[in-house]
Amino acid sequence: xxxxxxxxxxxxxxxxxxxxxxxxxxxxxxxxxxxxxxxxxxxxxxxxxxxxxxxxxxxxxxxxxxxxxxxxxxxxxxxxxxxxxxxxxxxxxxxxxxxxxxxxxxxxxxxxxxxxxxxxxxxxxxxxxxxxxxxxxxxxxxxxxxxxxxxxxxxxxxxxxxxxxxxxxxxxxxxxxxxxxxxxxxxxxxxxxxxxxxxxxxxxxxxxxxxxxxxxxxxxxxxxxxxxxxxxxxxxxxxxxxxxxxxxxxxxxxxxxxxxxxxxxxxxxxxxxxxxxxxxxxxxxxxxxxxxxxxxxxxxxxxxxxxxxxxxxxxxxxxxxxxxxxxxxxxxxxxxxxxxxxxxxxxxxxxxxxxxxxxxxxxxxxxxxxxxxxxxxxxxxxxxxxxxxxxxxxxxxxxxxxxxxxxxxxxxxxxxxxxxxxxxxxxxxxxxxxxxxxxxxxxxxxxxxxxxxxxxxxxxxxxxxxxxxxxxxxxxxxxxxxxxxxxxxxxxxxxxxxxxxxxxxxxxxxxxxxxxxxxxxxxxxxxxxxxxxxxxxxxx
Amino acid sequence: xxxxxxxxxxxxxxxxxxxxxxxxxxxxxxxxxxxxxxxxxxxxxxxxxxxxxxxxxxxxxxxxxxxxxxxxxxxxxxxxxxxxxxxxxxxxxxxxxxxxxxxxxxxxxxxxxxxxxxxxxxxxxxxxxxxxxxxxxxxxxxxxxxxxxxxxxxxxxxxxxxxxxxxxxxxxxxxxxxxxxxxxxxxxxxxxxxxxxxxxxxxxxxxxxxxxxxxxxxxxxxxxxxxxxxxxxxxxxxxxxxxxxxxxxxxxxxxxxxxxxxxxxxxxxxxxxxxxxxxxxxxxxxxxxxxxxxxxxxxxxxxxxxxxxxxxxxxxxxxxxxxxxxxxxxxxxxxxxxxxxxxxxxxxxxxxxxxxxxxxxxxxxxxxxxxxxxxxxxxxxxxxxxxxxxxxxxxxxxxxxxxxxxxxxxxx
Numbered sequence: 001x002x003x004x005x006x007x008x009x010x011x012x013x014x015x016x017x018x019x020x021x022x023x024x025x026x027x028x029x030x031x032x033x034x035x036x037x038x039x040x041x042x043x044x045x046x047x048x049x050x051x052x053x054x055x056x057x058x059x060x061x062x063x064x065x066x067x068x069x070x071x072x073x074x075x076x077x078x079x080x081x082x083x084x085x086x087x088x089x090x091x092x093x094x095x096x097x098x099x100x101x102x103x104x105x106x107x108x109x110x111x112x113x114x115x116x117x118x119x120x121x122x123x124x125x126x127x128x129x130x131x132x133x134x135x136x137x138x139x140x141x142x143x144x145x146x147x148x149x150x151x152x153x154x155x156x157x158x159x160x161x162x163x164x165x166x167x168x169x170x171x172x173x174x175x176x177x178x179x180x181x182x183x184x185x186x187x188x189x190x191x192x193x194x195x196x197x198x199x200x201x202x203x204x205x206x207x208x209x210x211x212x213x214x215x216x217x218x219x220x221x222x223x224x225x226x227x228x229x230x231x232x233x234x235x236x237x238x239x240x241x242x243x244x245x246x247x248x249x250x251x252x253x254x255x256x257x258x259x260x261x262x263x264x265x266x267x268x269x270x271x272x273x274x275x276x277x278x279x280x281x282x283x284x285x286x287x288x289x290x291x292x293x294x295x296x297x298x299x300x301x302x303x304x305x306x307x308x309x310x311x312x313x314x315x316x317x318x319x320x321x322x323x324x325x326x327x328x329x330x331x332x333x334x335x336x337x338x339x340x341x342x343x344x345x346x347x348x349x350x351x352x353x354x355x356x357x358x359x360x361x362x363x364x365x366x367x368x369x370x371x372x373x374x375x376x377x378x379x380x381x382x383x384x385x386x387x388x389x390x391x392x393x394x395x396x397x398x399x400x401x402x403x404x405x406x407x408x409x410x411x412x413x414x415x416x417x418x419x420x421x422x423x424x425x426x427x428x429x430x431x432x433x434x435x436x437x438x439x440x441x442x443x444x445x446x447x448x449x450x451x452x453x454x455x456x457x458x459x460x461x462x463x464x465x466x467x468x469x470x471x472x473x474x475x476x477x478x479x480x481x482x483x484x485x486x487x488x489x490x491x492x493x494x495x496x497x498x499x500x501x502x503x504x505x506x507x508x509x510x511x512x513x514x515x516x517x518x519x520x521x522x523x524x525x526x527x528x529x530x531x532x533x534x535x536x537x538x539x540x
Numbered sequence: 541x542x543x544x545x546x547x548x549x550x551x552x553x554x555x556x557x558x559x560x561x562x563x564x565x566x567x568x569x570x571x572x573x574x575x576x577x578x579x580x581x582x583x584x585x586x587x588x589x590x591x592x593x594x595x596x597x598x599x600x601x602x603x604x605x606x607x608x609x610x611x612x613x614x615x616x617x618x619x620x621x622x623x624x625x626x627x628x629x630x631x632x633x634x635x636x637x638x639x640x641x642x643x644x645x646x647x648x649x650x651x652x653x654x655x656x657x658x659x660x661x662x663x664x665x666x667x668x669x670x671x672x673x674x675x676x677x678x679x680x681x682x683x684x685x686x687x688x689x690x691x692x693x694x695x696x697x698x699x700x701x702x703x704x705x706x707x708x709x710x711x712x713x714x715x716x717x718x719x720x721x722x723x724x725x726x727x728x729x730x731x732x733x734x735x736x737x738x739x740x741x742x743x744x745x746x747x748x749x750x751x752x753x754x755x756x757x758x759x760x761x762x763x764x765x766x767x768x769x770x771x772x773x774x775x776x777x778x779x780x781x782x783x784x785x786x787x788x789x790x791x792x793x794x795x796x797x798x799x800x801x802x803x804x805x806x807x808x809x810x811x812x813x814x815x816x817x818x819x820x821x822x823x824x825x826x827x828x829x830x831x832x833x834x835x836x837x838x839x840x841x842x843x844x845x846x847x848x849x850x851x852x853x854x855x856x857x858x859x860x861x862x863x864x865x866x867x868x869x870x871x872x873x874x875x876x877x878x879x880x881x882x883x884x885x886x887x888x889x890x891x892x893x894x895x896x897x898x899x900x901x902x903x904x905x906x907x908x909x910x911x912x913x914x915x916x917x918x919x920x921x922x923x924x925x926x927x928x929x930x931x932x933x934x935x936x937x938x939x940x941x942x943x944x945x946x947x948x949x950x951x952x
Binding site for chain 2: 119120122123124127128130131132134135137138139145202203205206207209210212213230231232233234235237279280365368369370371387388473474476477478480481483485498502503504505506
């Protein structure tokens, strides 16, 4: 297959420019028609979707995304309608995915690390003001419930209310309640209409509900007496609001205590002179505050060193143990004298086939000191605290990770071993090398050439192996006298989870800052290791 | 030629998918904006609901639409993901008008400004008091409750014919039954403060003190009072006596009870169907007091809340207060979920079932699980300290006071 093609290519090279164009026309006229059709249809679909998206986005006035979508669509059309740019044709889809799912996500996390995004700061200032005002509406305790009919007169809404005594009054946002006597009432005595006004039915109310829900009718000329509002359009209640927002100077004032909460421009919230903070606040950029917090606060700095050490130890030991066992088994099962090798190989790969978090849960059950399989059956009912003693828990974590991880190394090493030519081995034997020497001086270095990058990626994976830690020990056991929510088997990523996500509160800013730090650590280790493995490649 | 054509086809397909994904990213928001602008005009409600309750809500929604002309769109969601998604989506205007919620999410919702108060008006009297209290934050009601859930004492009537009057009674009856465990309560490596809470309250040591209106006062951390120390001492003694074991996880507790290895299990209604399936005749009793006072478990209340950014607040209120809150819908919700209804009339009807009545009786004396944000910081110290006390890792009172100090520092 390859040989004729090469010849053809060589022949093509010799062709003149003119004949190349001629052959292209011929190609387009023959088999190329179908391809061209498919291309046009596919690009048509893509363009149709893009145009639809553009319409929607223009309506939404999201100009940055409009620009992006238009640009990407143009570039894609340009690439695929052009006759050259073959590499771009292959690379473009992958690049687009890379931009959306990798670069954008990483960039966004990086941005979040410099904000206070999280519980209490998850939206804009306008939303925070709205939420504070809405929540500050307080129904006057034990006040009456008024029967309500919403009236309309030349575009202005009024409340026609019947209090529990049967007194009927009318009022609007601009004119306080006044008693009326000429209203029409239904059988229950609730006023339903008033001359000169139109009574709204529920459907009309729903159509105008934003205006009606915002309507507040003062009960008297004194605003402190409160005002009537309706939550559902059929009854009204007396409310007082204790927070007043002043848009001019951007402050919240508590009208009952007189305390002024000002936006200090730093924390993204309204803060009183006493330091009391109103929640919700809003999202603001906080510079390096999250990084300072990550290293500055005692609850994090205290355990940080021991956790970092354990993370490195865990990742390193995981790689070494899984690689060691995987390599040993690969060599054993690679020996042609062994019978039933395929059966063993399948059995060996089984742990790899189970979802890791499920296996971790099963192991957690098996390592239960009193009822677990390990203590009950293997240790004859001994009470060994596998997961609750600091050092045994560390051992258990590495052991379970060995069980989970060796099949991968076994597979990789089997493949790599089989690709090492047997002649080299034979030559070494002829030269008088002993089996151990053959392994150490010939097989292992050749193996490492292809396996070393995988070992590095395995290290990076285990560095962030959140599932295993979380499912097996939850980071425990914890020293309760230390006063921090970090246990003996917590690695960096599980510590970040515990520190940034306490209960239901989420501190995405801090979590992102930590992610960047972890990313830098892993990147550093990987770069150094890859540099080292360059030396190995020179073996070949 | 074949090779080239295939590659081109594949590339085209990938490109189409890529562009779809790209426009999906930006277009997702755009589409829902379009729908919510439409919503403001015609009046339609979007409601997030979990799969179990969706069929019931469908009927209620149909009735509501017929009567008011307001369309209700039900969106099925995974219940465990609703809290985070609601908080993330409401600020972007993509959230629903109404969502189903557990009451202990409310503190978080309020701190994030994603919910608005709901005025129950005179209908507040139609609900059990604990349900309305649970749905309130700082005295304001934020949701319409539909169910109440709490733990109680599950008794295997074949092994223990009578309800125990006190904790000692229960242990004695358990020992008399000659089973492997005198009683069972699920713990784990980090204990289980939720299941141990009734014992703690029986010593008079609630986590937080309460205000006059029944809401929790975060400034009054009462867990470390004299009662708390009494509870810690008791916990240590029970751990030493082997009545409490950290090795009994939730799975093991249930499995052992189903196997008849204990006459008693402290658990919630969720384990009753399996016990009955295992052929055990169960009765539901109040949890016996260990410290002399009433053993009050936590109550979890579920309900529906309205988004702070809903453009259909009136219709949403109307739907919740007058439809979801009605006896008919609450009874229907009880039938699919088995959780005791929050509506008093519906609850009384459901009480013809002795199991529901038994849990309901305990709920009447129970307390809502605190929804104030400070509660999140309590859990991280609470369980491990109980675990340390049970496994005899130090002086119970000293450990308990250390925990109280740690919590106090964390919630400041």
